[in-house]
Amino acid sequence: MTKRVGMEVSIAVAEAAKLARAEVIPAYPITPQTHIVEHLSEIIADGELDAEFVPVESEHAAMSCCVGAAAAGARVFTSSSSQGLSLMSEILYIPSTMRLPMVMAVVNRALSAPISIWNDHQDIMVQRDIGWIQTFAENGQEAVDLTLHAFRVAEMKSVHLPVAVNLDGFILSHVIEPIELPDQEDVDKYLPRFKPRYKLDPRKPISMGPVGIPEIYTEAKVAHDRAIKNSKKMIVKAWKEFAEIFGREYHPIESYRTEDADLLLVTMGSISETAMTAVDAMRDRGEKVGLVRIRLWRPFPGLEFRKAIGKAKILAVVDRCLPPGAVCGPVGAEIRSFLYKIPGAPKIFSFVAGLGGRDVTVERFEEMVDKARAYAKKRPRELYEVIGVREQ
DSSP: OOEEEEEEHHHHHHHHHHHTTOOEEEEOOOTTTHHHHHHHHHHHHTTSSOOEEEEOSSHHHHHHHHHHHHHTTOOBEEEEOHHHHHHHHHHHHHHHHTTOOOEEEEEEOOOSSSOOOSOOSHHHHHTTTSSOEEEEOSSHHHHHHHHHHHHHHHTOTTTOOOEEEEEETTTTTTOEEEEEEOOHHHHHHHSOOOOOSSOOOTTSOOOOSOOOOHHHHHHHHHHHHHHHHHHHHHHHHHHHHHHHHHSOOOOSEEEESOTTOSEEEEEOSTHHHHHHHHHHHHHHTTOOEEEEEEOEEESOOHHHHHHHHTTOSEEEEEESOOOTTSSSOHHHHHHHHHHTTOTTOOEEEEEEOOGGGOOOOHHHHHHHHHHHHHHHHSOOSSSEEETTOOOO
């Protein structure tokens, strides 16, 4: 029977990994993901989960251990944030091209300098091209559900790719929310025992990760690219299976009050709930504003996004990452690239907000909508604008 409890979201994500029967958990603590692996260490020490908890000396070592464990055929889980995720970077490209399933909870946090322990999306946007499937949770329940979904997708025989589940640091990770924790029997039905397509076994020796000479390297990278693009249909299939068992539906792109909207906000993560409140307030004033929320970031669900924006004339894309010297934020750039030369595509205006944990309030969303409408009449000098800057 499903259990509804008040629980810190980090603890709930750890409970989801327990329900998934993770077998190897290499971990290094870094704020704000520490509570996830800390709770898993307690669960294992108390005998509630039969798994190996490996306390490593760095995040680089954590991901290296994940690669070895996955290659040996184990169900693997880890978690990281910010500078720790960056320290993993050298290894993150390896399991995806080697097609090693694993799940990582990325508790999003700003990058230094200056030092910030608060939330934005800079850490994962630096890693957007690591070749992992990537999803974004909007609230605590989604963080739990997407963790279970991540194991299901990663281990599908036609996928065999690592999955990163993103949840906003502190805003989600350290907040107590009502969470529906599913029954173990239902999770076992959704997530069968992992049977890897291939694994390191001294009785049947194979080679993994050999040198990619120029004659084969390009083909290996193209095969990886095709694999992650082809994974989308299986990601959607796994969400349909999830809905059948647990009753909650998820889609790559979610829409809110978009039916007759001429302007759409585009968001990812926990700020989407504030954006919905802003949309309601503007709707009450007669403004035709809606919201499109991106849940699946990689592979980018272009067809679903195109359908979601409908006949909107203006998109106000909200990034929580500021790439110095770029023409706009990574989400804005992705959408501009996808809609380039599509007949009737809306005008796209990119905004950067919520860096380093700064609040993105209803009033800020209203400001972005007003500015996007003004820019649609007169092209702005810059391709993006940082919202809420205190000018010196």
